[in-house]
Amino acid sequence: MRILILLAALLLSPSLFAQITVHIKPNNQSYLSYEPIHAQVSITNQSGRPLTLRNTGNDSWIEFVVKNQSGRVVGQITPAAYAGTTIPTGETIRSSFLLNNHYDLALPGNYSVYAVARTPDQNGRQGTRSNQGYFTVNRGVPSWKAKVGVPGVAGDEREYRLIDFNNGNSPQLYIQVEDVKFSRMLACYSMGRNLSFRQALKSIDRENNLHVLFMTTPELYCYTVINTAGETVKRLYHKTAGSTKPYLHTHDDGSIVVANSILYDPEKEAEEQKKFHKLSEVPGGFEQ
Template sequence: MTGLRSLLRILLLLAFAGTAAAQVEVRIQMASRNYVAGETIGVTVSVTNHSGQDIVFQGTKEYGWIDFNLTSNRGVPMTPLAKQAFGGMKVPLGQTMSRSFDLSRIYPLKEMGNYSVYAMVRLPGQSRDGFVSNRILFNVDTARPYWSQKVGLPGKAGQTREYRVLDYNSGRKSMLYAQVINARTGTPMQTHSLGEYLAFRKPSVTLDNRQVMHVLYLKAPTIWVHARISPDGSLLGAELHKNAAGDPLLMTSADGVVQVGNSIPYDPKAEAAARAKVRKASDRPNFLFQ
């Protein structure tokens, strides 16, 4: 009787898999098609369930519920850095659920070149076959070092990091990146895109008394960005500033504290709210009823 029940469960699972095959849609999206080596290469996988019932995607020891197929510009399949294990995902009937992944942590994407990627999602009980997503082409490139500095870690003798500010020109716009390198191994720990900048003003870079890197660059004709990056590679924040009398600049006090001088802090939300308040006041009629 137990064997019969097991056989029935298997048959029901296979029947469900066959029914769902045309009723599960998988799509992937990437925020950009161009990346700098060492940067996070994010891909979002969206799964839509039209199978007739809820689906719980859950991997096994042998097979994960999702795999990525990545090939180089020569059409050579890339080998993952290690066997991947991703937490399961439940997709209710009629809904679309999404999950984001970092391809740079799954595959060795340190070399410049063109790549293509698609995802394969498996139902419970499936092994090699699954539902294939659309394919996306993307490019990994190198950037020109604009500034670099090696520093020791406070309180950690013998451990050093190298800060780098990278300048990447895609042919249409200039992009700025902040990178932290493990100086012992030479491998990037974190690479952050700081966004587009206007190259007719050179970025300013300095370190404070906590070995935090400060980068000040021009984002728009009157808007500057002050970004801060810690020795562990974390992006601590990015504040906006407006010109005061001349260009803003990084100022270091006698005790090593770095601040932005010759600027006016800029909050676009507060400015939009102030403009809206002025418009509401102007909407009042010229006469008042007594």
């Protein structure tokens, strides 16, 4: 009888109902050290009513447990506080969370992560756990690097690094910008898909901005300009003009342009394509 009463109490406990399901998936399989590591979390509301997930007291409605390749939990470097959300009945929401904000993931190695989501009636020792997601952090080997000063700031120095890296989806060309004086990474991100059989062209202008031109498809070249803060200040796409390839040209005043190319305009390209007749539109009796 006592066992039946205990089972009944457990069954009636609202925190034990399968109110939500949680799934996590890192955006990529592999990352470079200091690259933003995003995890996509999907939460499905199975409670039979609209459900609001929110922080209560000192308990966050969602938290992450990250482990290194030794199975040790990676401690938080800053407390996490995420805005709440409301999930309509029977629906699924998907949100992206940046793990680097709260966990030091710069060391190379294999990592795992899972999420724990809590409904308002659950405390910090309860919650619904997701599956485990896996990702790898790599240091990467620069194919090119250069140090420059910061205009207007005496003694400050930056190092630009280009790294060819496959993040598990496709080969990418990455940029890293480090504050040399304070040994601090300012930026690390992919500039785009890179066909590395043609070496990327790079040049530094009079403001010490880095200009990079690389082949992203057999027909398109990506032209990107990065400043000393690690920000992308320009990104344009160019097509080959004639039989020679685009290149970076430096003017006498120190400015840099892409030469021997046609600026790619996708809208204009689409309009040009409409001018050509499809094979199905060829009049009957005419053979090609």
